[in-house]
Amino acid sequence: MKRNGMLPCMAICFGLLACFLHPFAAAGSDPNAPATGATGLFQKLMDPKSKEGQILQGVGSIIGAASEIDYASERTIGESLALEGFQRYGMPVKDAALQDYVNLVGNAAARNSLRPEIPYAFVVVESSLQNAFSCPGGIIFVCSGLLKTIRDEAQLASILAHEVAHVGHKHALQSIQRARFFQGVGKITSAAMKGDKGKQFEAMIGSLQETLFDKGLDQSMEFEADRTAMETAYRTGYDPRGIIEVLKELKRIEHRSEKQGSWFSTHPPLSERIRRCEAQMVHYGDARSLARVQARYTKAVRGH
């Protein structure tokens, strides 16, 4: 919250408190008496050294929008979520060449994304699920099962670009910006991770897991990530039709695939996504002449 918004916000809070407490304020205000009920609370709020006073002062630094979370804090959220991601989905596949390859494709696309200046890290995890997800800050997971569905590098680039787009639009952060943890917290520091705040942080990560792994983000965010993914793939030099092909293949195998924790359960209906992506192809007149790089992809994922 901007500094010039702090004063009116505090004034509103004082005003509300005054309305609530006025019947009690006249009852006496001996600072040495034990704080009781509403009067005690009011005294504590007035004391800048008390915990309550500090919370009130922190009103001015509430993270009111995803855009206000600094990168280091975003990264801490993402790293914490990533630790849970390994436990939920699986450990990184033990194929350094494949990991390097996916990391190169992902970074090649990310350079032309909405937030090209932050670091991105891509990891393939051992899981038969058709899934990929991104953590705030740029850590992106791909399940080895999804690599079996993908046929060439353009398709892989489009899927990675979709996840990069979620980071670019800060979609996951938007889904948690009202979390209790952020009340009174400006930056995430070690102090902010202790005690009750630490528990609230854990709850927030839990909520993020539920959203990303089970329930899914808002449909509008998924459609937006598809659009941006096509744009990023095109700018990088890959055929943006790649994403449509993956979606069509997923649609083909949907009936026999595990739903829980996969793209099937966390994303909008495939037919609607395909329709919208097809409509966007009109912007990419020379798409068919752009890179597919099938041989390199097939070689990299061989054996998985």
Added chain:
Amino acid sequence: MKRVPLLGACVIIAGLLLSPAFGGETLWVTSEGAKLKTAPSAVSDTVADLSIGTELTVIQPEDRWYRVRTLAGKEGWIYRGKVSDAAPKKEAETADNLFAGMQGSTITADEAHTSRSIRGLSKETEQYARQRGTPEVYQKALDAVLSRKVTETQLDVFLRNGKIGEYAF
């Protein structure tokens, strides 16, 4: 007498229609690793490395490359995928101090002038892991993921070998 303004309008409209698209238009660099080249080819010499946000005036568009001029007067060619007709949003921190004291970028400049350091998980993440009792094997796995680096050179070689983007021809 009314024919003169009408004629003038026709001339202006014809001029607008016939002028090349983008001629004189402003574009901004929006991609990492953008380079101004001497010719519309990624293997031609580099005139300058262009940082994100660099403003460019288009002199001549040609298929997938644009001939442009920087505000400082440097001229050259840039691949279409590196620019946009809207100025980029800045990150809250600049690229220089973005990673001060924390995990560095996974794309490094060539080793000679790498200045970002790798530190592994942030101490706040470590604290979270401690409080959650996260087994060390997962922390080590994440550390390994975050430590994996790609250099600008590796990325360029990767794109060149795949004939991707600016390396397509």
